[in-house]
Amino acid sequence: MLTYRHAMYAGDIPSLSSILSNPAFVRSFTLRRLPLCRAAFLLRQVLNGLRTGCDISIIAREELETHLKDECTVSVHSCSFKEAGCRFKGPRFALEKHLDESSQQHLSLMCGVVSKQQHQIASLKSALSRLSLNYSGTLIWKISDFAAKMAEAKSKEGMELVSPPFYTSQYGYKLQASLFPNGNGAGEDTHISVYIKILPGEYDALLRWPFAHSVSFTLFDQSTCPEKACNIVESFIPDPTWKNFQRPSREPDSLGFGFPKFVSHEMLKKRHFMKDDTMFIRVKVDPSKIVAV
Ligand SMILES: [Zn+2]
Ligand SMILES: [Zn+2]
Known part of the structure; x- marks a missing residue:
């Protein structure tokens, strides 16, 4: 037969x-x-x-x-937890018995899978944030919904907006700008204040300290006619005696360095500094400049 x-x-x-x-x-x-x-x-x-x-x-x-x-x-089947690491193989009846008896083992295999995937997600996230980082030394900071932020700042003392971190070059200093809509220090209640902070960066050990690049802040006039636009620019060269420009510790809490009276609230209403409730501030770091403009 x-x-x-x-x-x-x-x-x-x-x-x-x-x-x-x-x-x-x-x-x-x-x-x-x-x-x-x-x-x-x-x-x-x-x-x-x-x-x-x-x-x-x-x-x-x-x-x-x-x-x-x-x-x-x-016919022989693999365990449905094969991908998680279970090596069992057997005919249908044995597989059903195996599944009934091995829930603890399968659960711990799955826990292993979850923790492995969490590590993968974390390393993908950090790779992604490195890719999206700005290494140009120039930050164009768009601040939208400014009226609401100003209202919040007036009711909440010390309200500060911070920019995305950026690098002065691929292996340079890591910086972050901050802005107080309702002012800080000498500019409180009358001006917007802007500062630059040095954050702990990947290459700090190889860089020169104190930080000595000139930094400029520009508030753009968003006039539709570029030749009539009149931006506001302030810049400084770091004072090497200031502790703000020393190599930052792992947990920086310093205010940074900048202009407490950057632009007055009155001036902000003029020209086209605000358009669609949005302002643009450029922060530019120039390693070659030795004179502030
Ligand atoms: Zn058969
Ligand atoms: Zn199994």
């Missing part, structure tokens, strides 16, 4: 020629001298379907895949 174990066609279903050349098949015709009708019956079985090795004896070719996947009692 023809019997093909699943192992024979677990991958591809065997071709007719390979079945016909199988010694068992040949023997069944030649040695047993099968009557023609029996031989025809067997051939029809081969042509129409395949014998299985489990309790379902004959199955149509087109149903074989579904049978092996969902019904067969002898």
